[in-house]
Amino acid sequence: MGKPKFYDLNVHSKPDGESTIEELTALAKHFGYSGLAITNHSNTGVPSMASRTEDFEIFSGIEIMATSPSKLHGLIGKYRKNVDVLIVHGGNENINRAAVESPNVDVLSHPQMGRNSGLNHILAKSASENNVAIEFNLDAIIKGRGGRRAQTLSNFRTNLNIARKYDVQVLLTSNASSYFDLRAPREMIALAGLFGMDKDEAVSALSLTAEGIIERKRSKLGFIREGVEVIREDVLKDVGDGL
């Protein structure tokens, strides 16, 4: 195994954030990332396009903001086909539950609700079954100060314990809204150490978990329904032309 490739899968660009995709990409490249997912909030416009260069990939993503589980399911249906990374903006009991119960969701972002970590054994089991990763948005540690940050750290510690016990995937992200909010992978790992994540876990949360999410979407491209999937597109096209 060579050097791990690092990805930051929750980054907000203009108009949701303050920086352009070019600015974010330039700094992320400099920091040694192999890719970013631009995951603007669903109420700020259409998801950005994915693009790929030799040494850097930009994934299209969305962070869905929903007020109720039924609206959430509607939005998941609307965006799932078009994006690589589908994140649900958590922090509400019903939304958290609906998110971890949906196999179409990749990541549940900041599930914590004030003093409550937002995750329990039941949600964790669902998240594990449905392959929904739990996000640790490090911006809360970077930008917070005092009591609020102490609360965030203990919430993260609780969630990490639950995730370990039920084998839930964990993801480290910057949740950046400006390129000044990005941090290099090694800094992200050091920050994750503050709430008890060891180095190997943190490395895989930045690389393997992120790669898994992207790969899953890629393999789903040919997915039609359980047991039926497109293996060779050209055959399908020929048949289509013949009809």
Added chain:
Amino acid sequence: MKILPPTMRQRKRYLAFELISKERISRDELIRELFSSMGSLLGDVGSSECGLRLLTFEDSKGIIQCAHTRTEQTRASIATITDISGRKVVINVFGISGTVATATDKYLKGVKVFNLEEQSHIN
């Protein structure tokens, strides 16, 4: 006072870093922010254990000294710096060495600090 024999001295690590910002930041401002962010994250006890010192800071890059067992905490507290006197900054650690000389040679010599304006015309 006579200095301690080498075996009794505390072991150190040296972090080579760059400071990315649109504006110039002075050494004094950086020192103040380093200690304030570390104090806020780790408290007075934690800060004293880290033994942070800013050794050099020139042209937006420099070297920070810390205790050899506290490199991760030092990195984390550096990462929590978001702005210095209202100007947005981000500090990137190039690498860590056991001596000032290697830190300088390996990470700082000939390295240009990231500058967004210079980047954009390349892209």
